Structure formats: structure tokens, C-alpha cells
Amino acid sequence: MGNSVRAVATKGKRPLRVGATPVPHAEILDFVRDPLADCGIDLQIEIFESFDEPNELLVAGRLQANFFQYRPFLDNFNRLTGNALVPVVPVHTEPFGLYSMTVTAVEAIPRYAEIALPSDPVNVDRSLRMLTELGLITRDPVGFATVYNVRENPRALLFKQLSSWTLAEVRADFDVVFLFGNQAMEWGVDIGSALHCDQGNSAYAEYLVARPDNCDSYPVRALADALNREQTRDFILTTYAGQVLPAF
Structure with missing residues (x-):
């Protein structure tokens, strides 16, 4: 409450x-x-x-x-x-971004990287759309995509869906984490440090x-x-x- x-x-x-x-x-x-x-x-x-x-x-x-x-x-x-x-x-x-404490660029995301994304359907879809736009995966052309709609995953990325409110807390536990702008601000994460950011959409x-x-x-x-x-x-x-x- x-x-x-x-x-x-x-x-x-x-x-x-x-x-x-x-x-x-x-x-x-x-x-x-x-x-x-x-x-x-x-x-x-x-x-x-x-x-x-x-x-x-x-x-x-x-x-x-x-x-x-x-x-x-x-x-x-x-x-x-x-x-x-x-x-x-x-x-x-608010910006929605891809953050990492170890990887310095999208191009440097390694094979088998563990990626944490929000678990609610709308934001799973938003995350997968971003990964598709970055050329990291391809996904089925469906309304709300899930991780089961990932068609091609050449880097064999590993997806973990977590409650949105825990994402900022687990940054050190994953290679890459999706964060909302409000979470980044609350945790003092510089939005300018994002590997990629969807801002002003x-x-x-x-x-x-x-x-x-x-x-x-x-x-x-x-x-x-x-x-x-x-x-x-x-x-x-x-x-x-x-x-x-x-x-x-």
C-alpha cells in the first residue's frame, strides 16, 4: 500500500x-x-x-x-x-535504457551475456524491441513479444525477467540491465552512461x-x-x- x-x-x-x-x-x-x-x-x-x-x-x-x-x-x-x-x-x-557495470558498448556485449529485463508484458516487449533495433536479436512480429518470440539470438543472450522495482538493485549481478529513467535517478545512475537509451519517445x-x-x-x-x-x-x-x- x-x-x-x-x-x-x-x-x-x-x-x-x-x-x-x-x-x-x-x-x-x-x-x-x-x-x-x-x-x-x-x-x-x-x-x-x-x-x-x-x-x-x-x-x-x-x-x-x-x-x-x-x-x-x-x-x-x-x-x-x-x-x-x-x-x-x-x-x-522518461528514458528507458540499457546499462552495464562491466560492458562499455553495445558492440562489446559478449556471447552468453545475462540480461535482466522488466517482467511485465508491455516492458518485456519494449526491451525486446530495443534489442532488435540494436541488431542483437530478431523477434516475431507480434503485438506483445515475449522471450519465447525471440527468433534469432546470435550471441546466445540469456534473458532473466525480474520485477521492475528490483532491476536497479541487481546491476552488479548481470552483464546488462534495463532501467527506467525514474529508477536510474533514484539510484544515482547517470543516464548518460547508458549503452543505449530511448529518450523522448x-x-x-x-x-x-x-x-x-x-x-x-x-x-x-x-x-x-x-x-x-x-x-x-x-x-x-x-x-x-x-x-x-x-x-x-
Whole structure:
């Protein structure tokens, strides 16, 4: 279960409870707290360390919105669960990269290298797409590829699927590890040190998400407007120095 950050009730203001992952999502939300207070809204941020709970709690009505995911992840959740959560506005993009503590270049990845990748279907597919683009493998032309869809693997790379939240911790245990930008930042990993990085890809913009019954409500629309204002763009550019980019 998540932990609330500065979720102190403000008398006379409408509460808006939003689930988020810590960096940069919760930090960006915290930046827009004061403008929302001026609109009569008490923004309450609940932080989660996994990708599972925020959508489930939003569906259950425990949250009024969440901010942690990109469209392919949301679309897959809706498809698998039969829900219809709504992407309200895009906010930012984060780099997704290939990192190593021992290998210095993609070309130097050795035969039988052990590669750790996130285990959820959307990000397995994203990882395999990157490896295909780099010429390390070929994969079947399917919607969401799994490691079983790897068709050619000339370096006999060994794939290990792990929970996204453990990837940064196991960098020393693998030849190559996939990391999300927020994980790299939390662990002090320089994104510039990535062997390869997918940055600023609009297909993976992170969205504010709500339910069909409240996506057009005043509090959610006010939050969407605050997240997409020029001051928020400047905050993202200044705070994250290019490691996170505005998507609006």
C-alpha cells in the first residue's frame, strides 16, 4: 500500500487523492499542489513502489486518479481486466535504457551475456524491441513479444525477467540491465552512461489517468491543466536537466 505525502486535509477544499510512483511523478504532482489549492482543491498524493496497485485502487474508487504509466501499459491493463481507465493528459517522458557495470558498448556485449529485463508484458516487449533495433536479436512480429518470440539470438543472450522495482538493485549481478529513467535517478545512475537509451519517445509519454465517471470532473480537469501549464514544463526541464522531458 502506498504512503501519503503531505496529504494534510485543507479545510473547505475538495480532496483529490492521486496515486503516483516516487520520482518524478510524485515530485511533479507536489509542484502543482499550490496552484490546485488556489482552485479550491486539496491534492493528496499516495506513493506506490509497484505498478500493480495504482490502477486497481483507481478502479475500486480508492483513488480518484493516478500518474505513473504510459499508454501501452494502460491499454494492456484495460484489455486484460475489461476496464476502461482514461488517459487524461500526457505529462512527461522518461528514458528507458540499457546499462552495464562491466560492458562499455553495445558492440562489446559478449556471447552468453545475462540480461535482466522488466517482467511485465508491455516492458518485456519494449526491451525486446530495443534489442532488435540494436541488431542483437530478431523477434516475431507480434503485438506483445515475449522471450519465447525471440527468433534469432546470435550471441546466445540469456534473458532473466525480474520485477521492475528490483532491476536497479541487481546491476552488479548481470552483464546488462534495463532501467527506467525514474529508477536510474533514484539510484544515482547517470543516464548518460547508458549503452543505449530511448529518450523522448512520445509513444511512452506518462499520463494522468482517471476513470470514465470522473475524468471530466472539475478536480481532475484542474489537475490536468496544472500539469500541462508552462510553469510545470519549466519545472520538469530545470529539475531533471534533460533526464525527464515534457510531453506537452
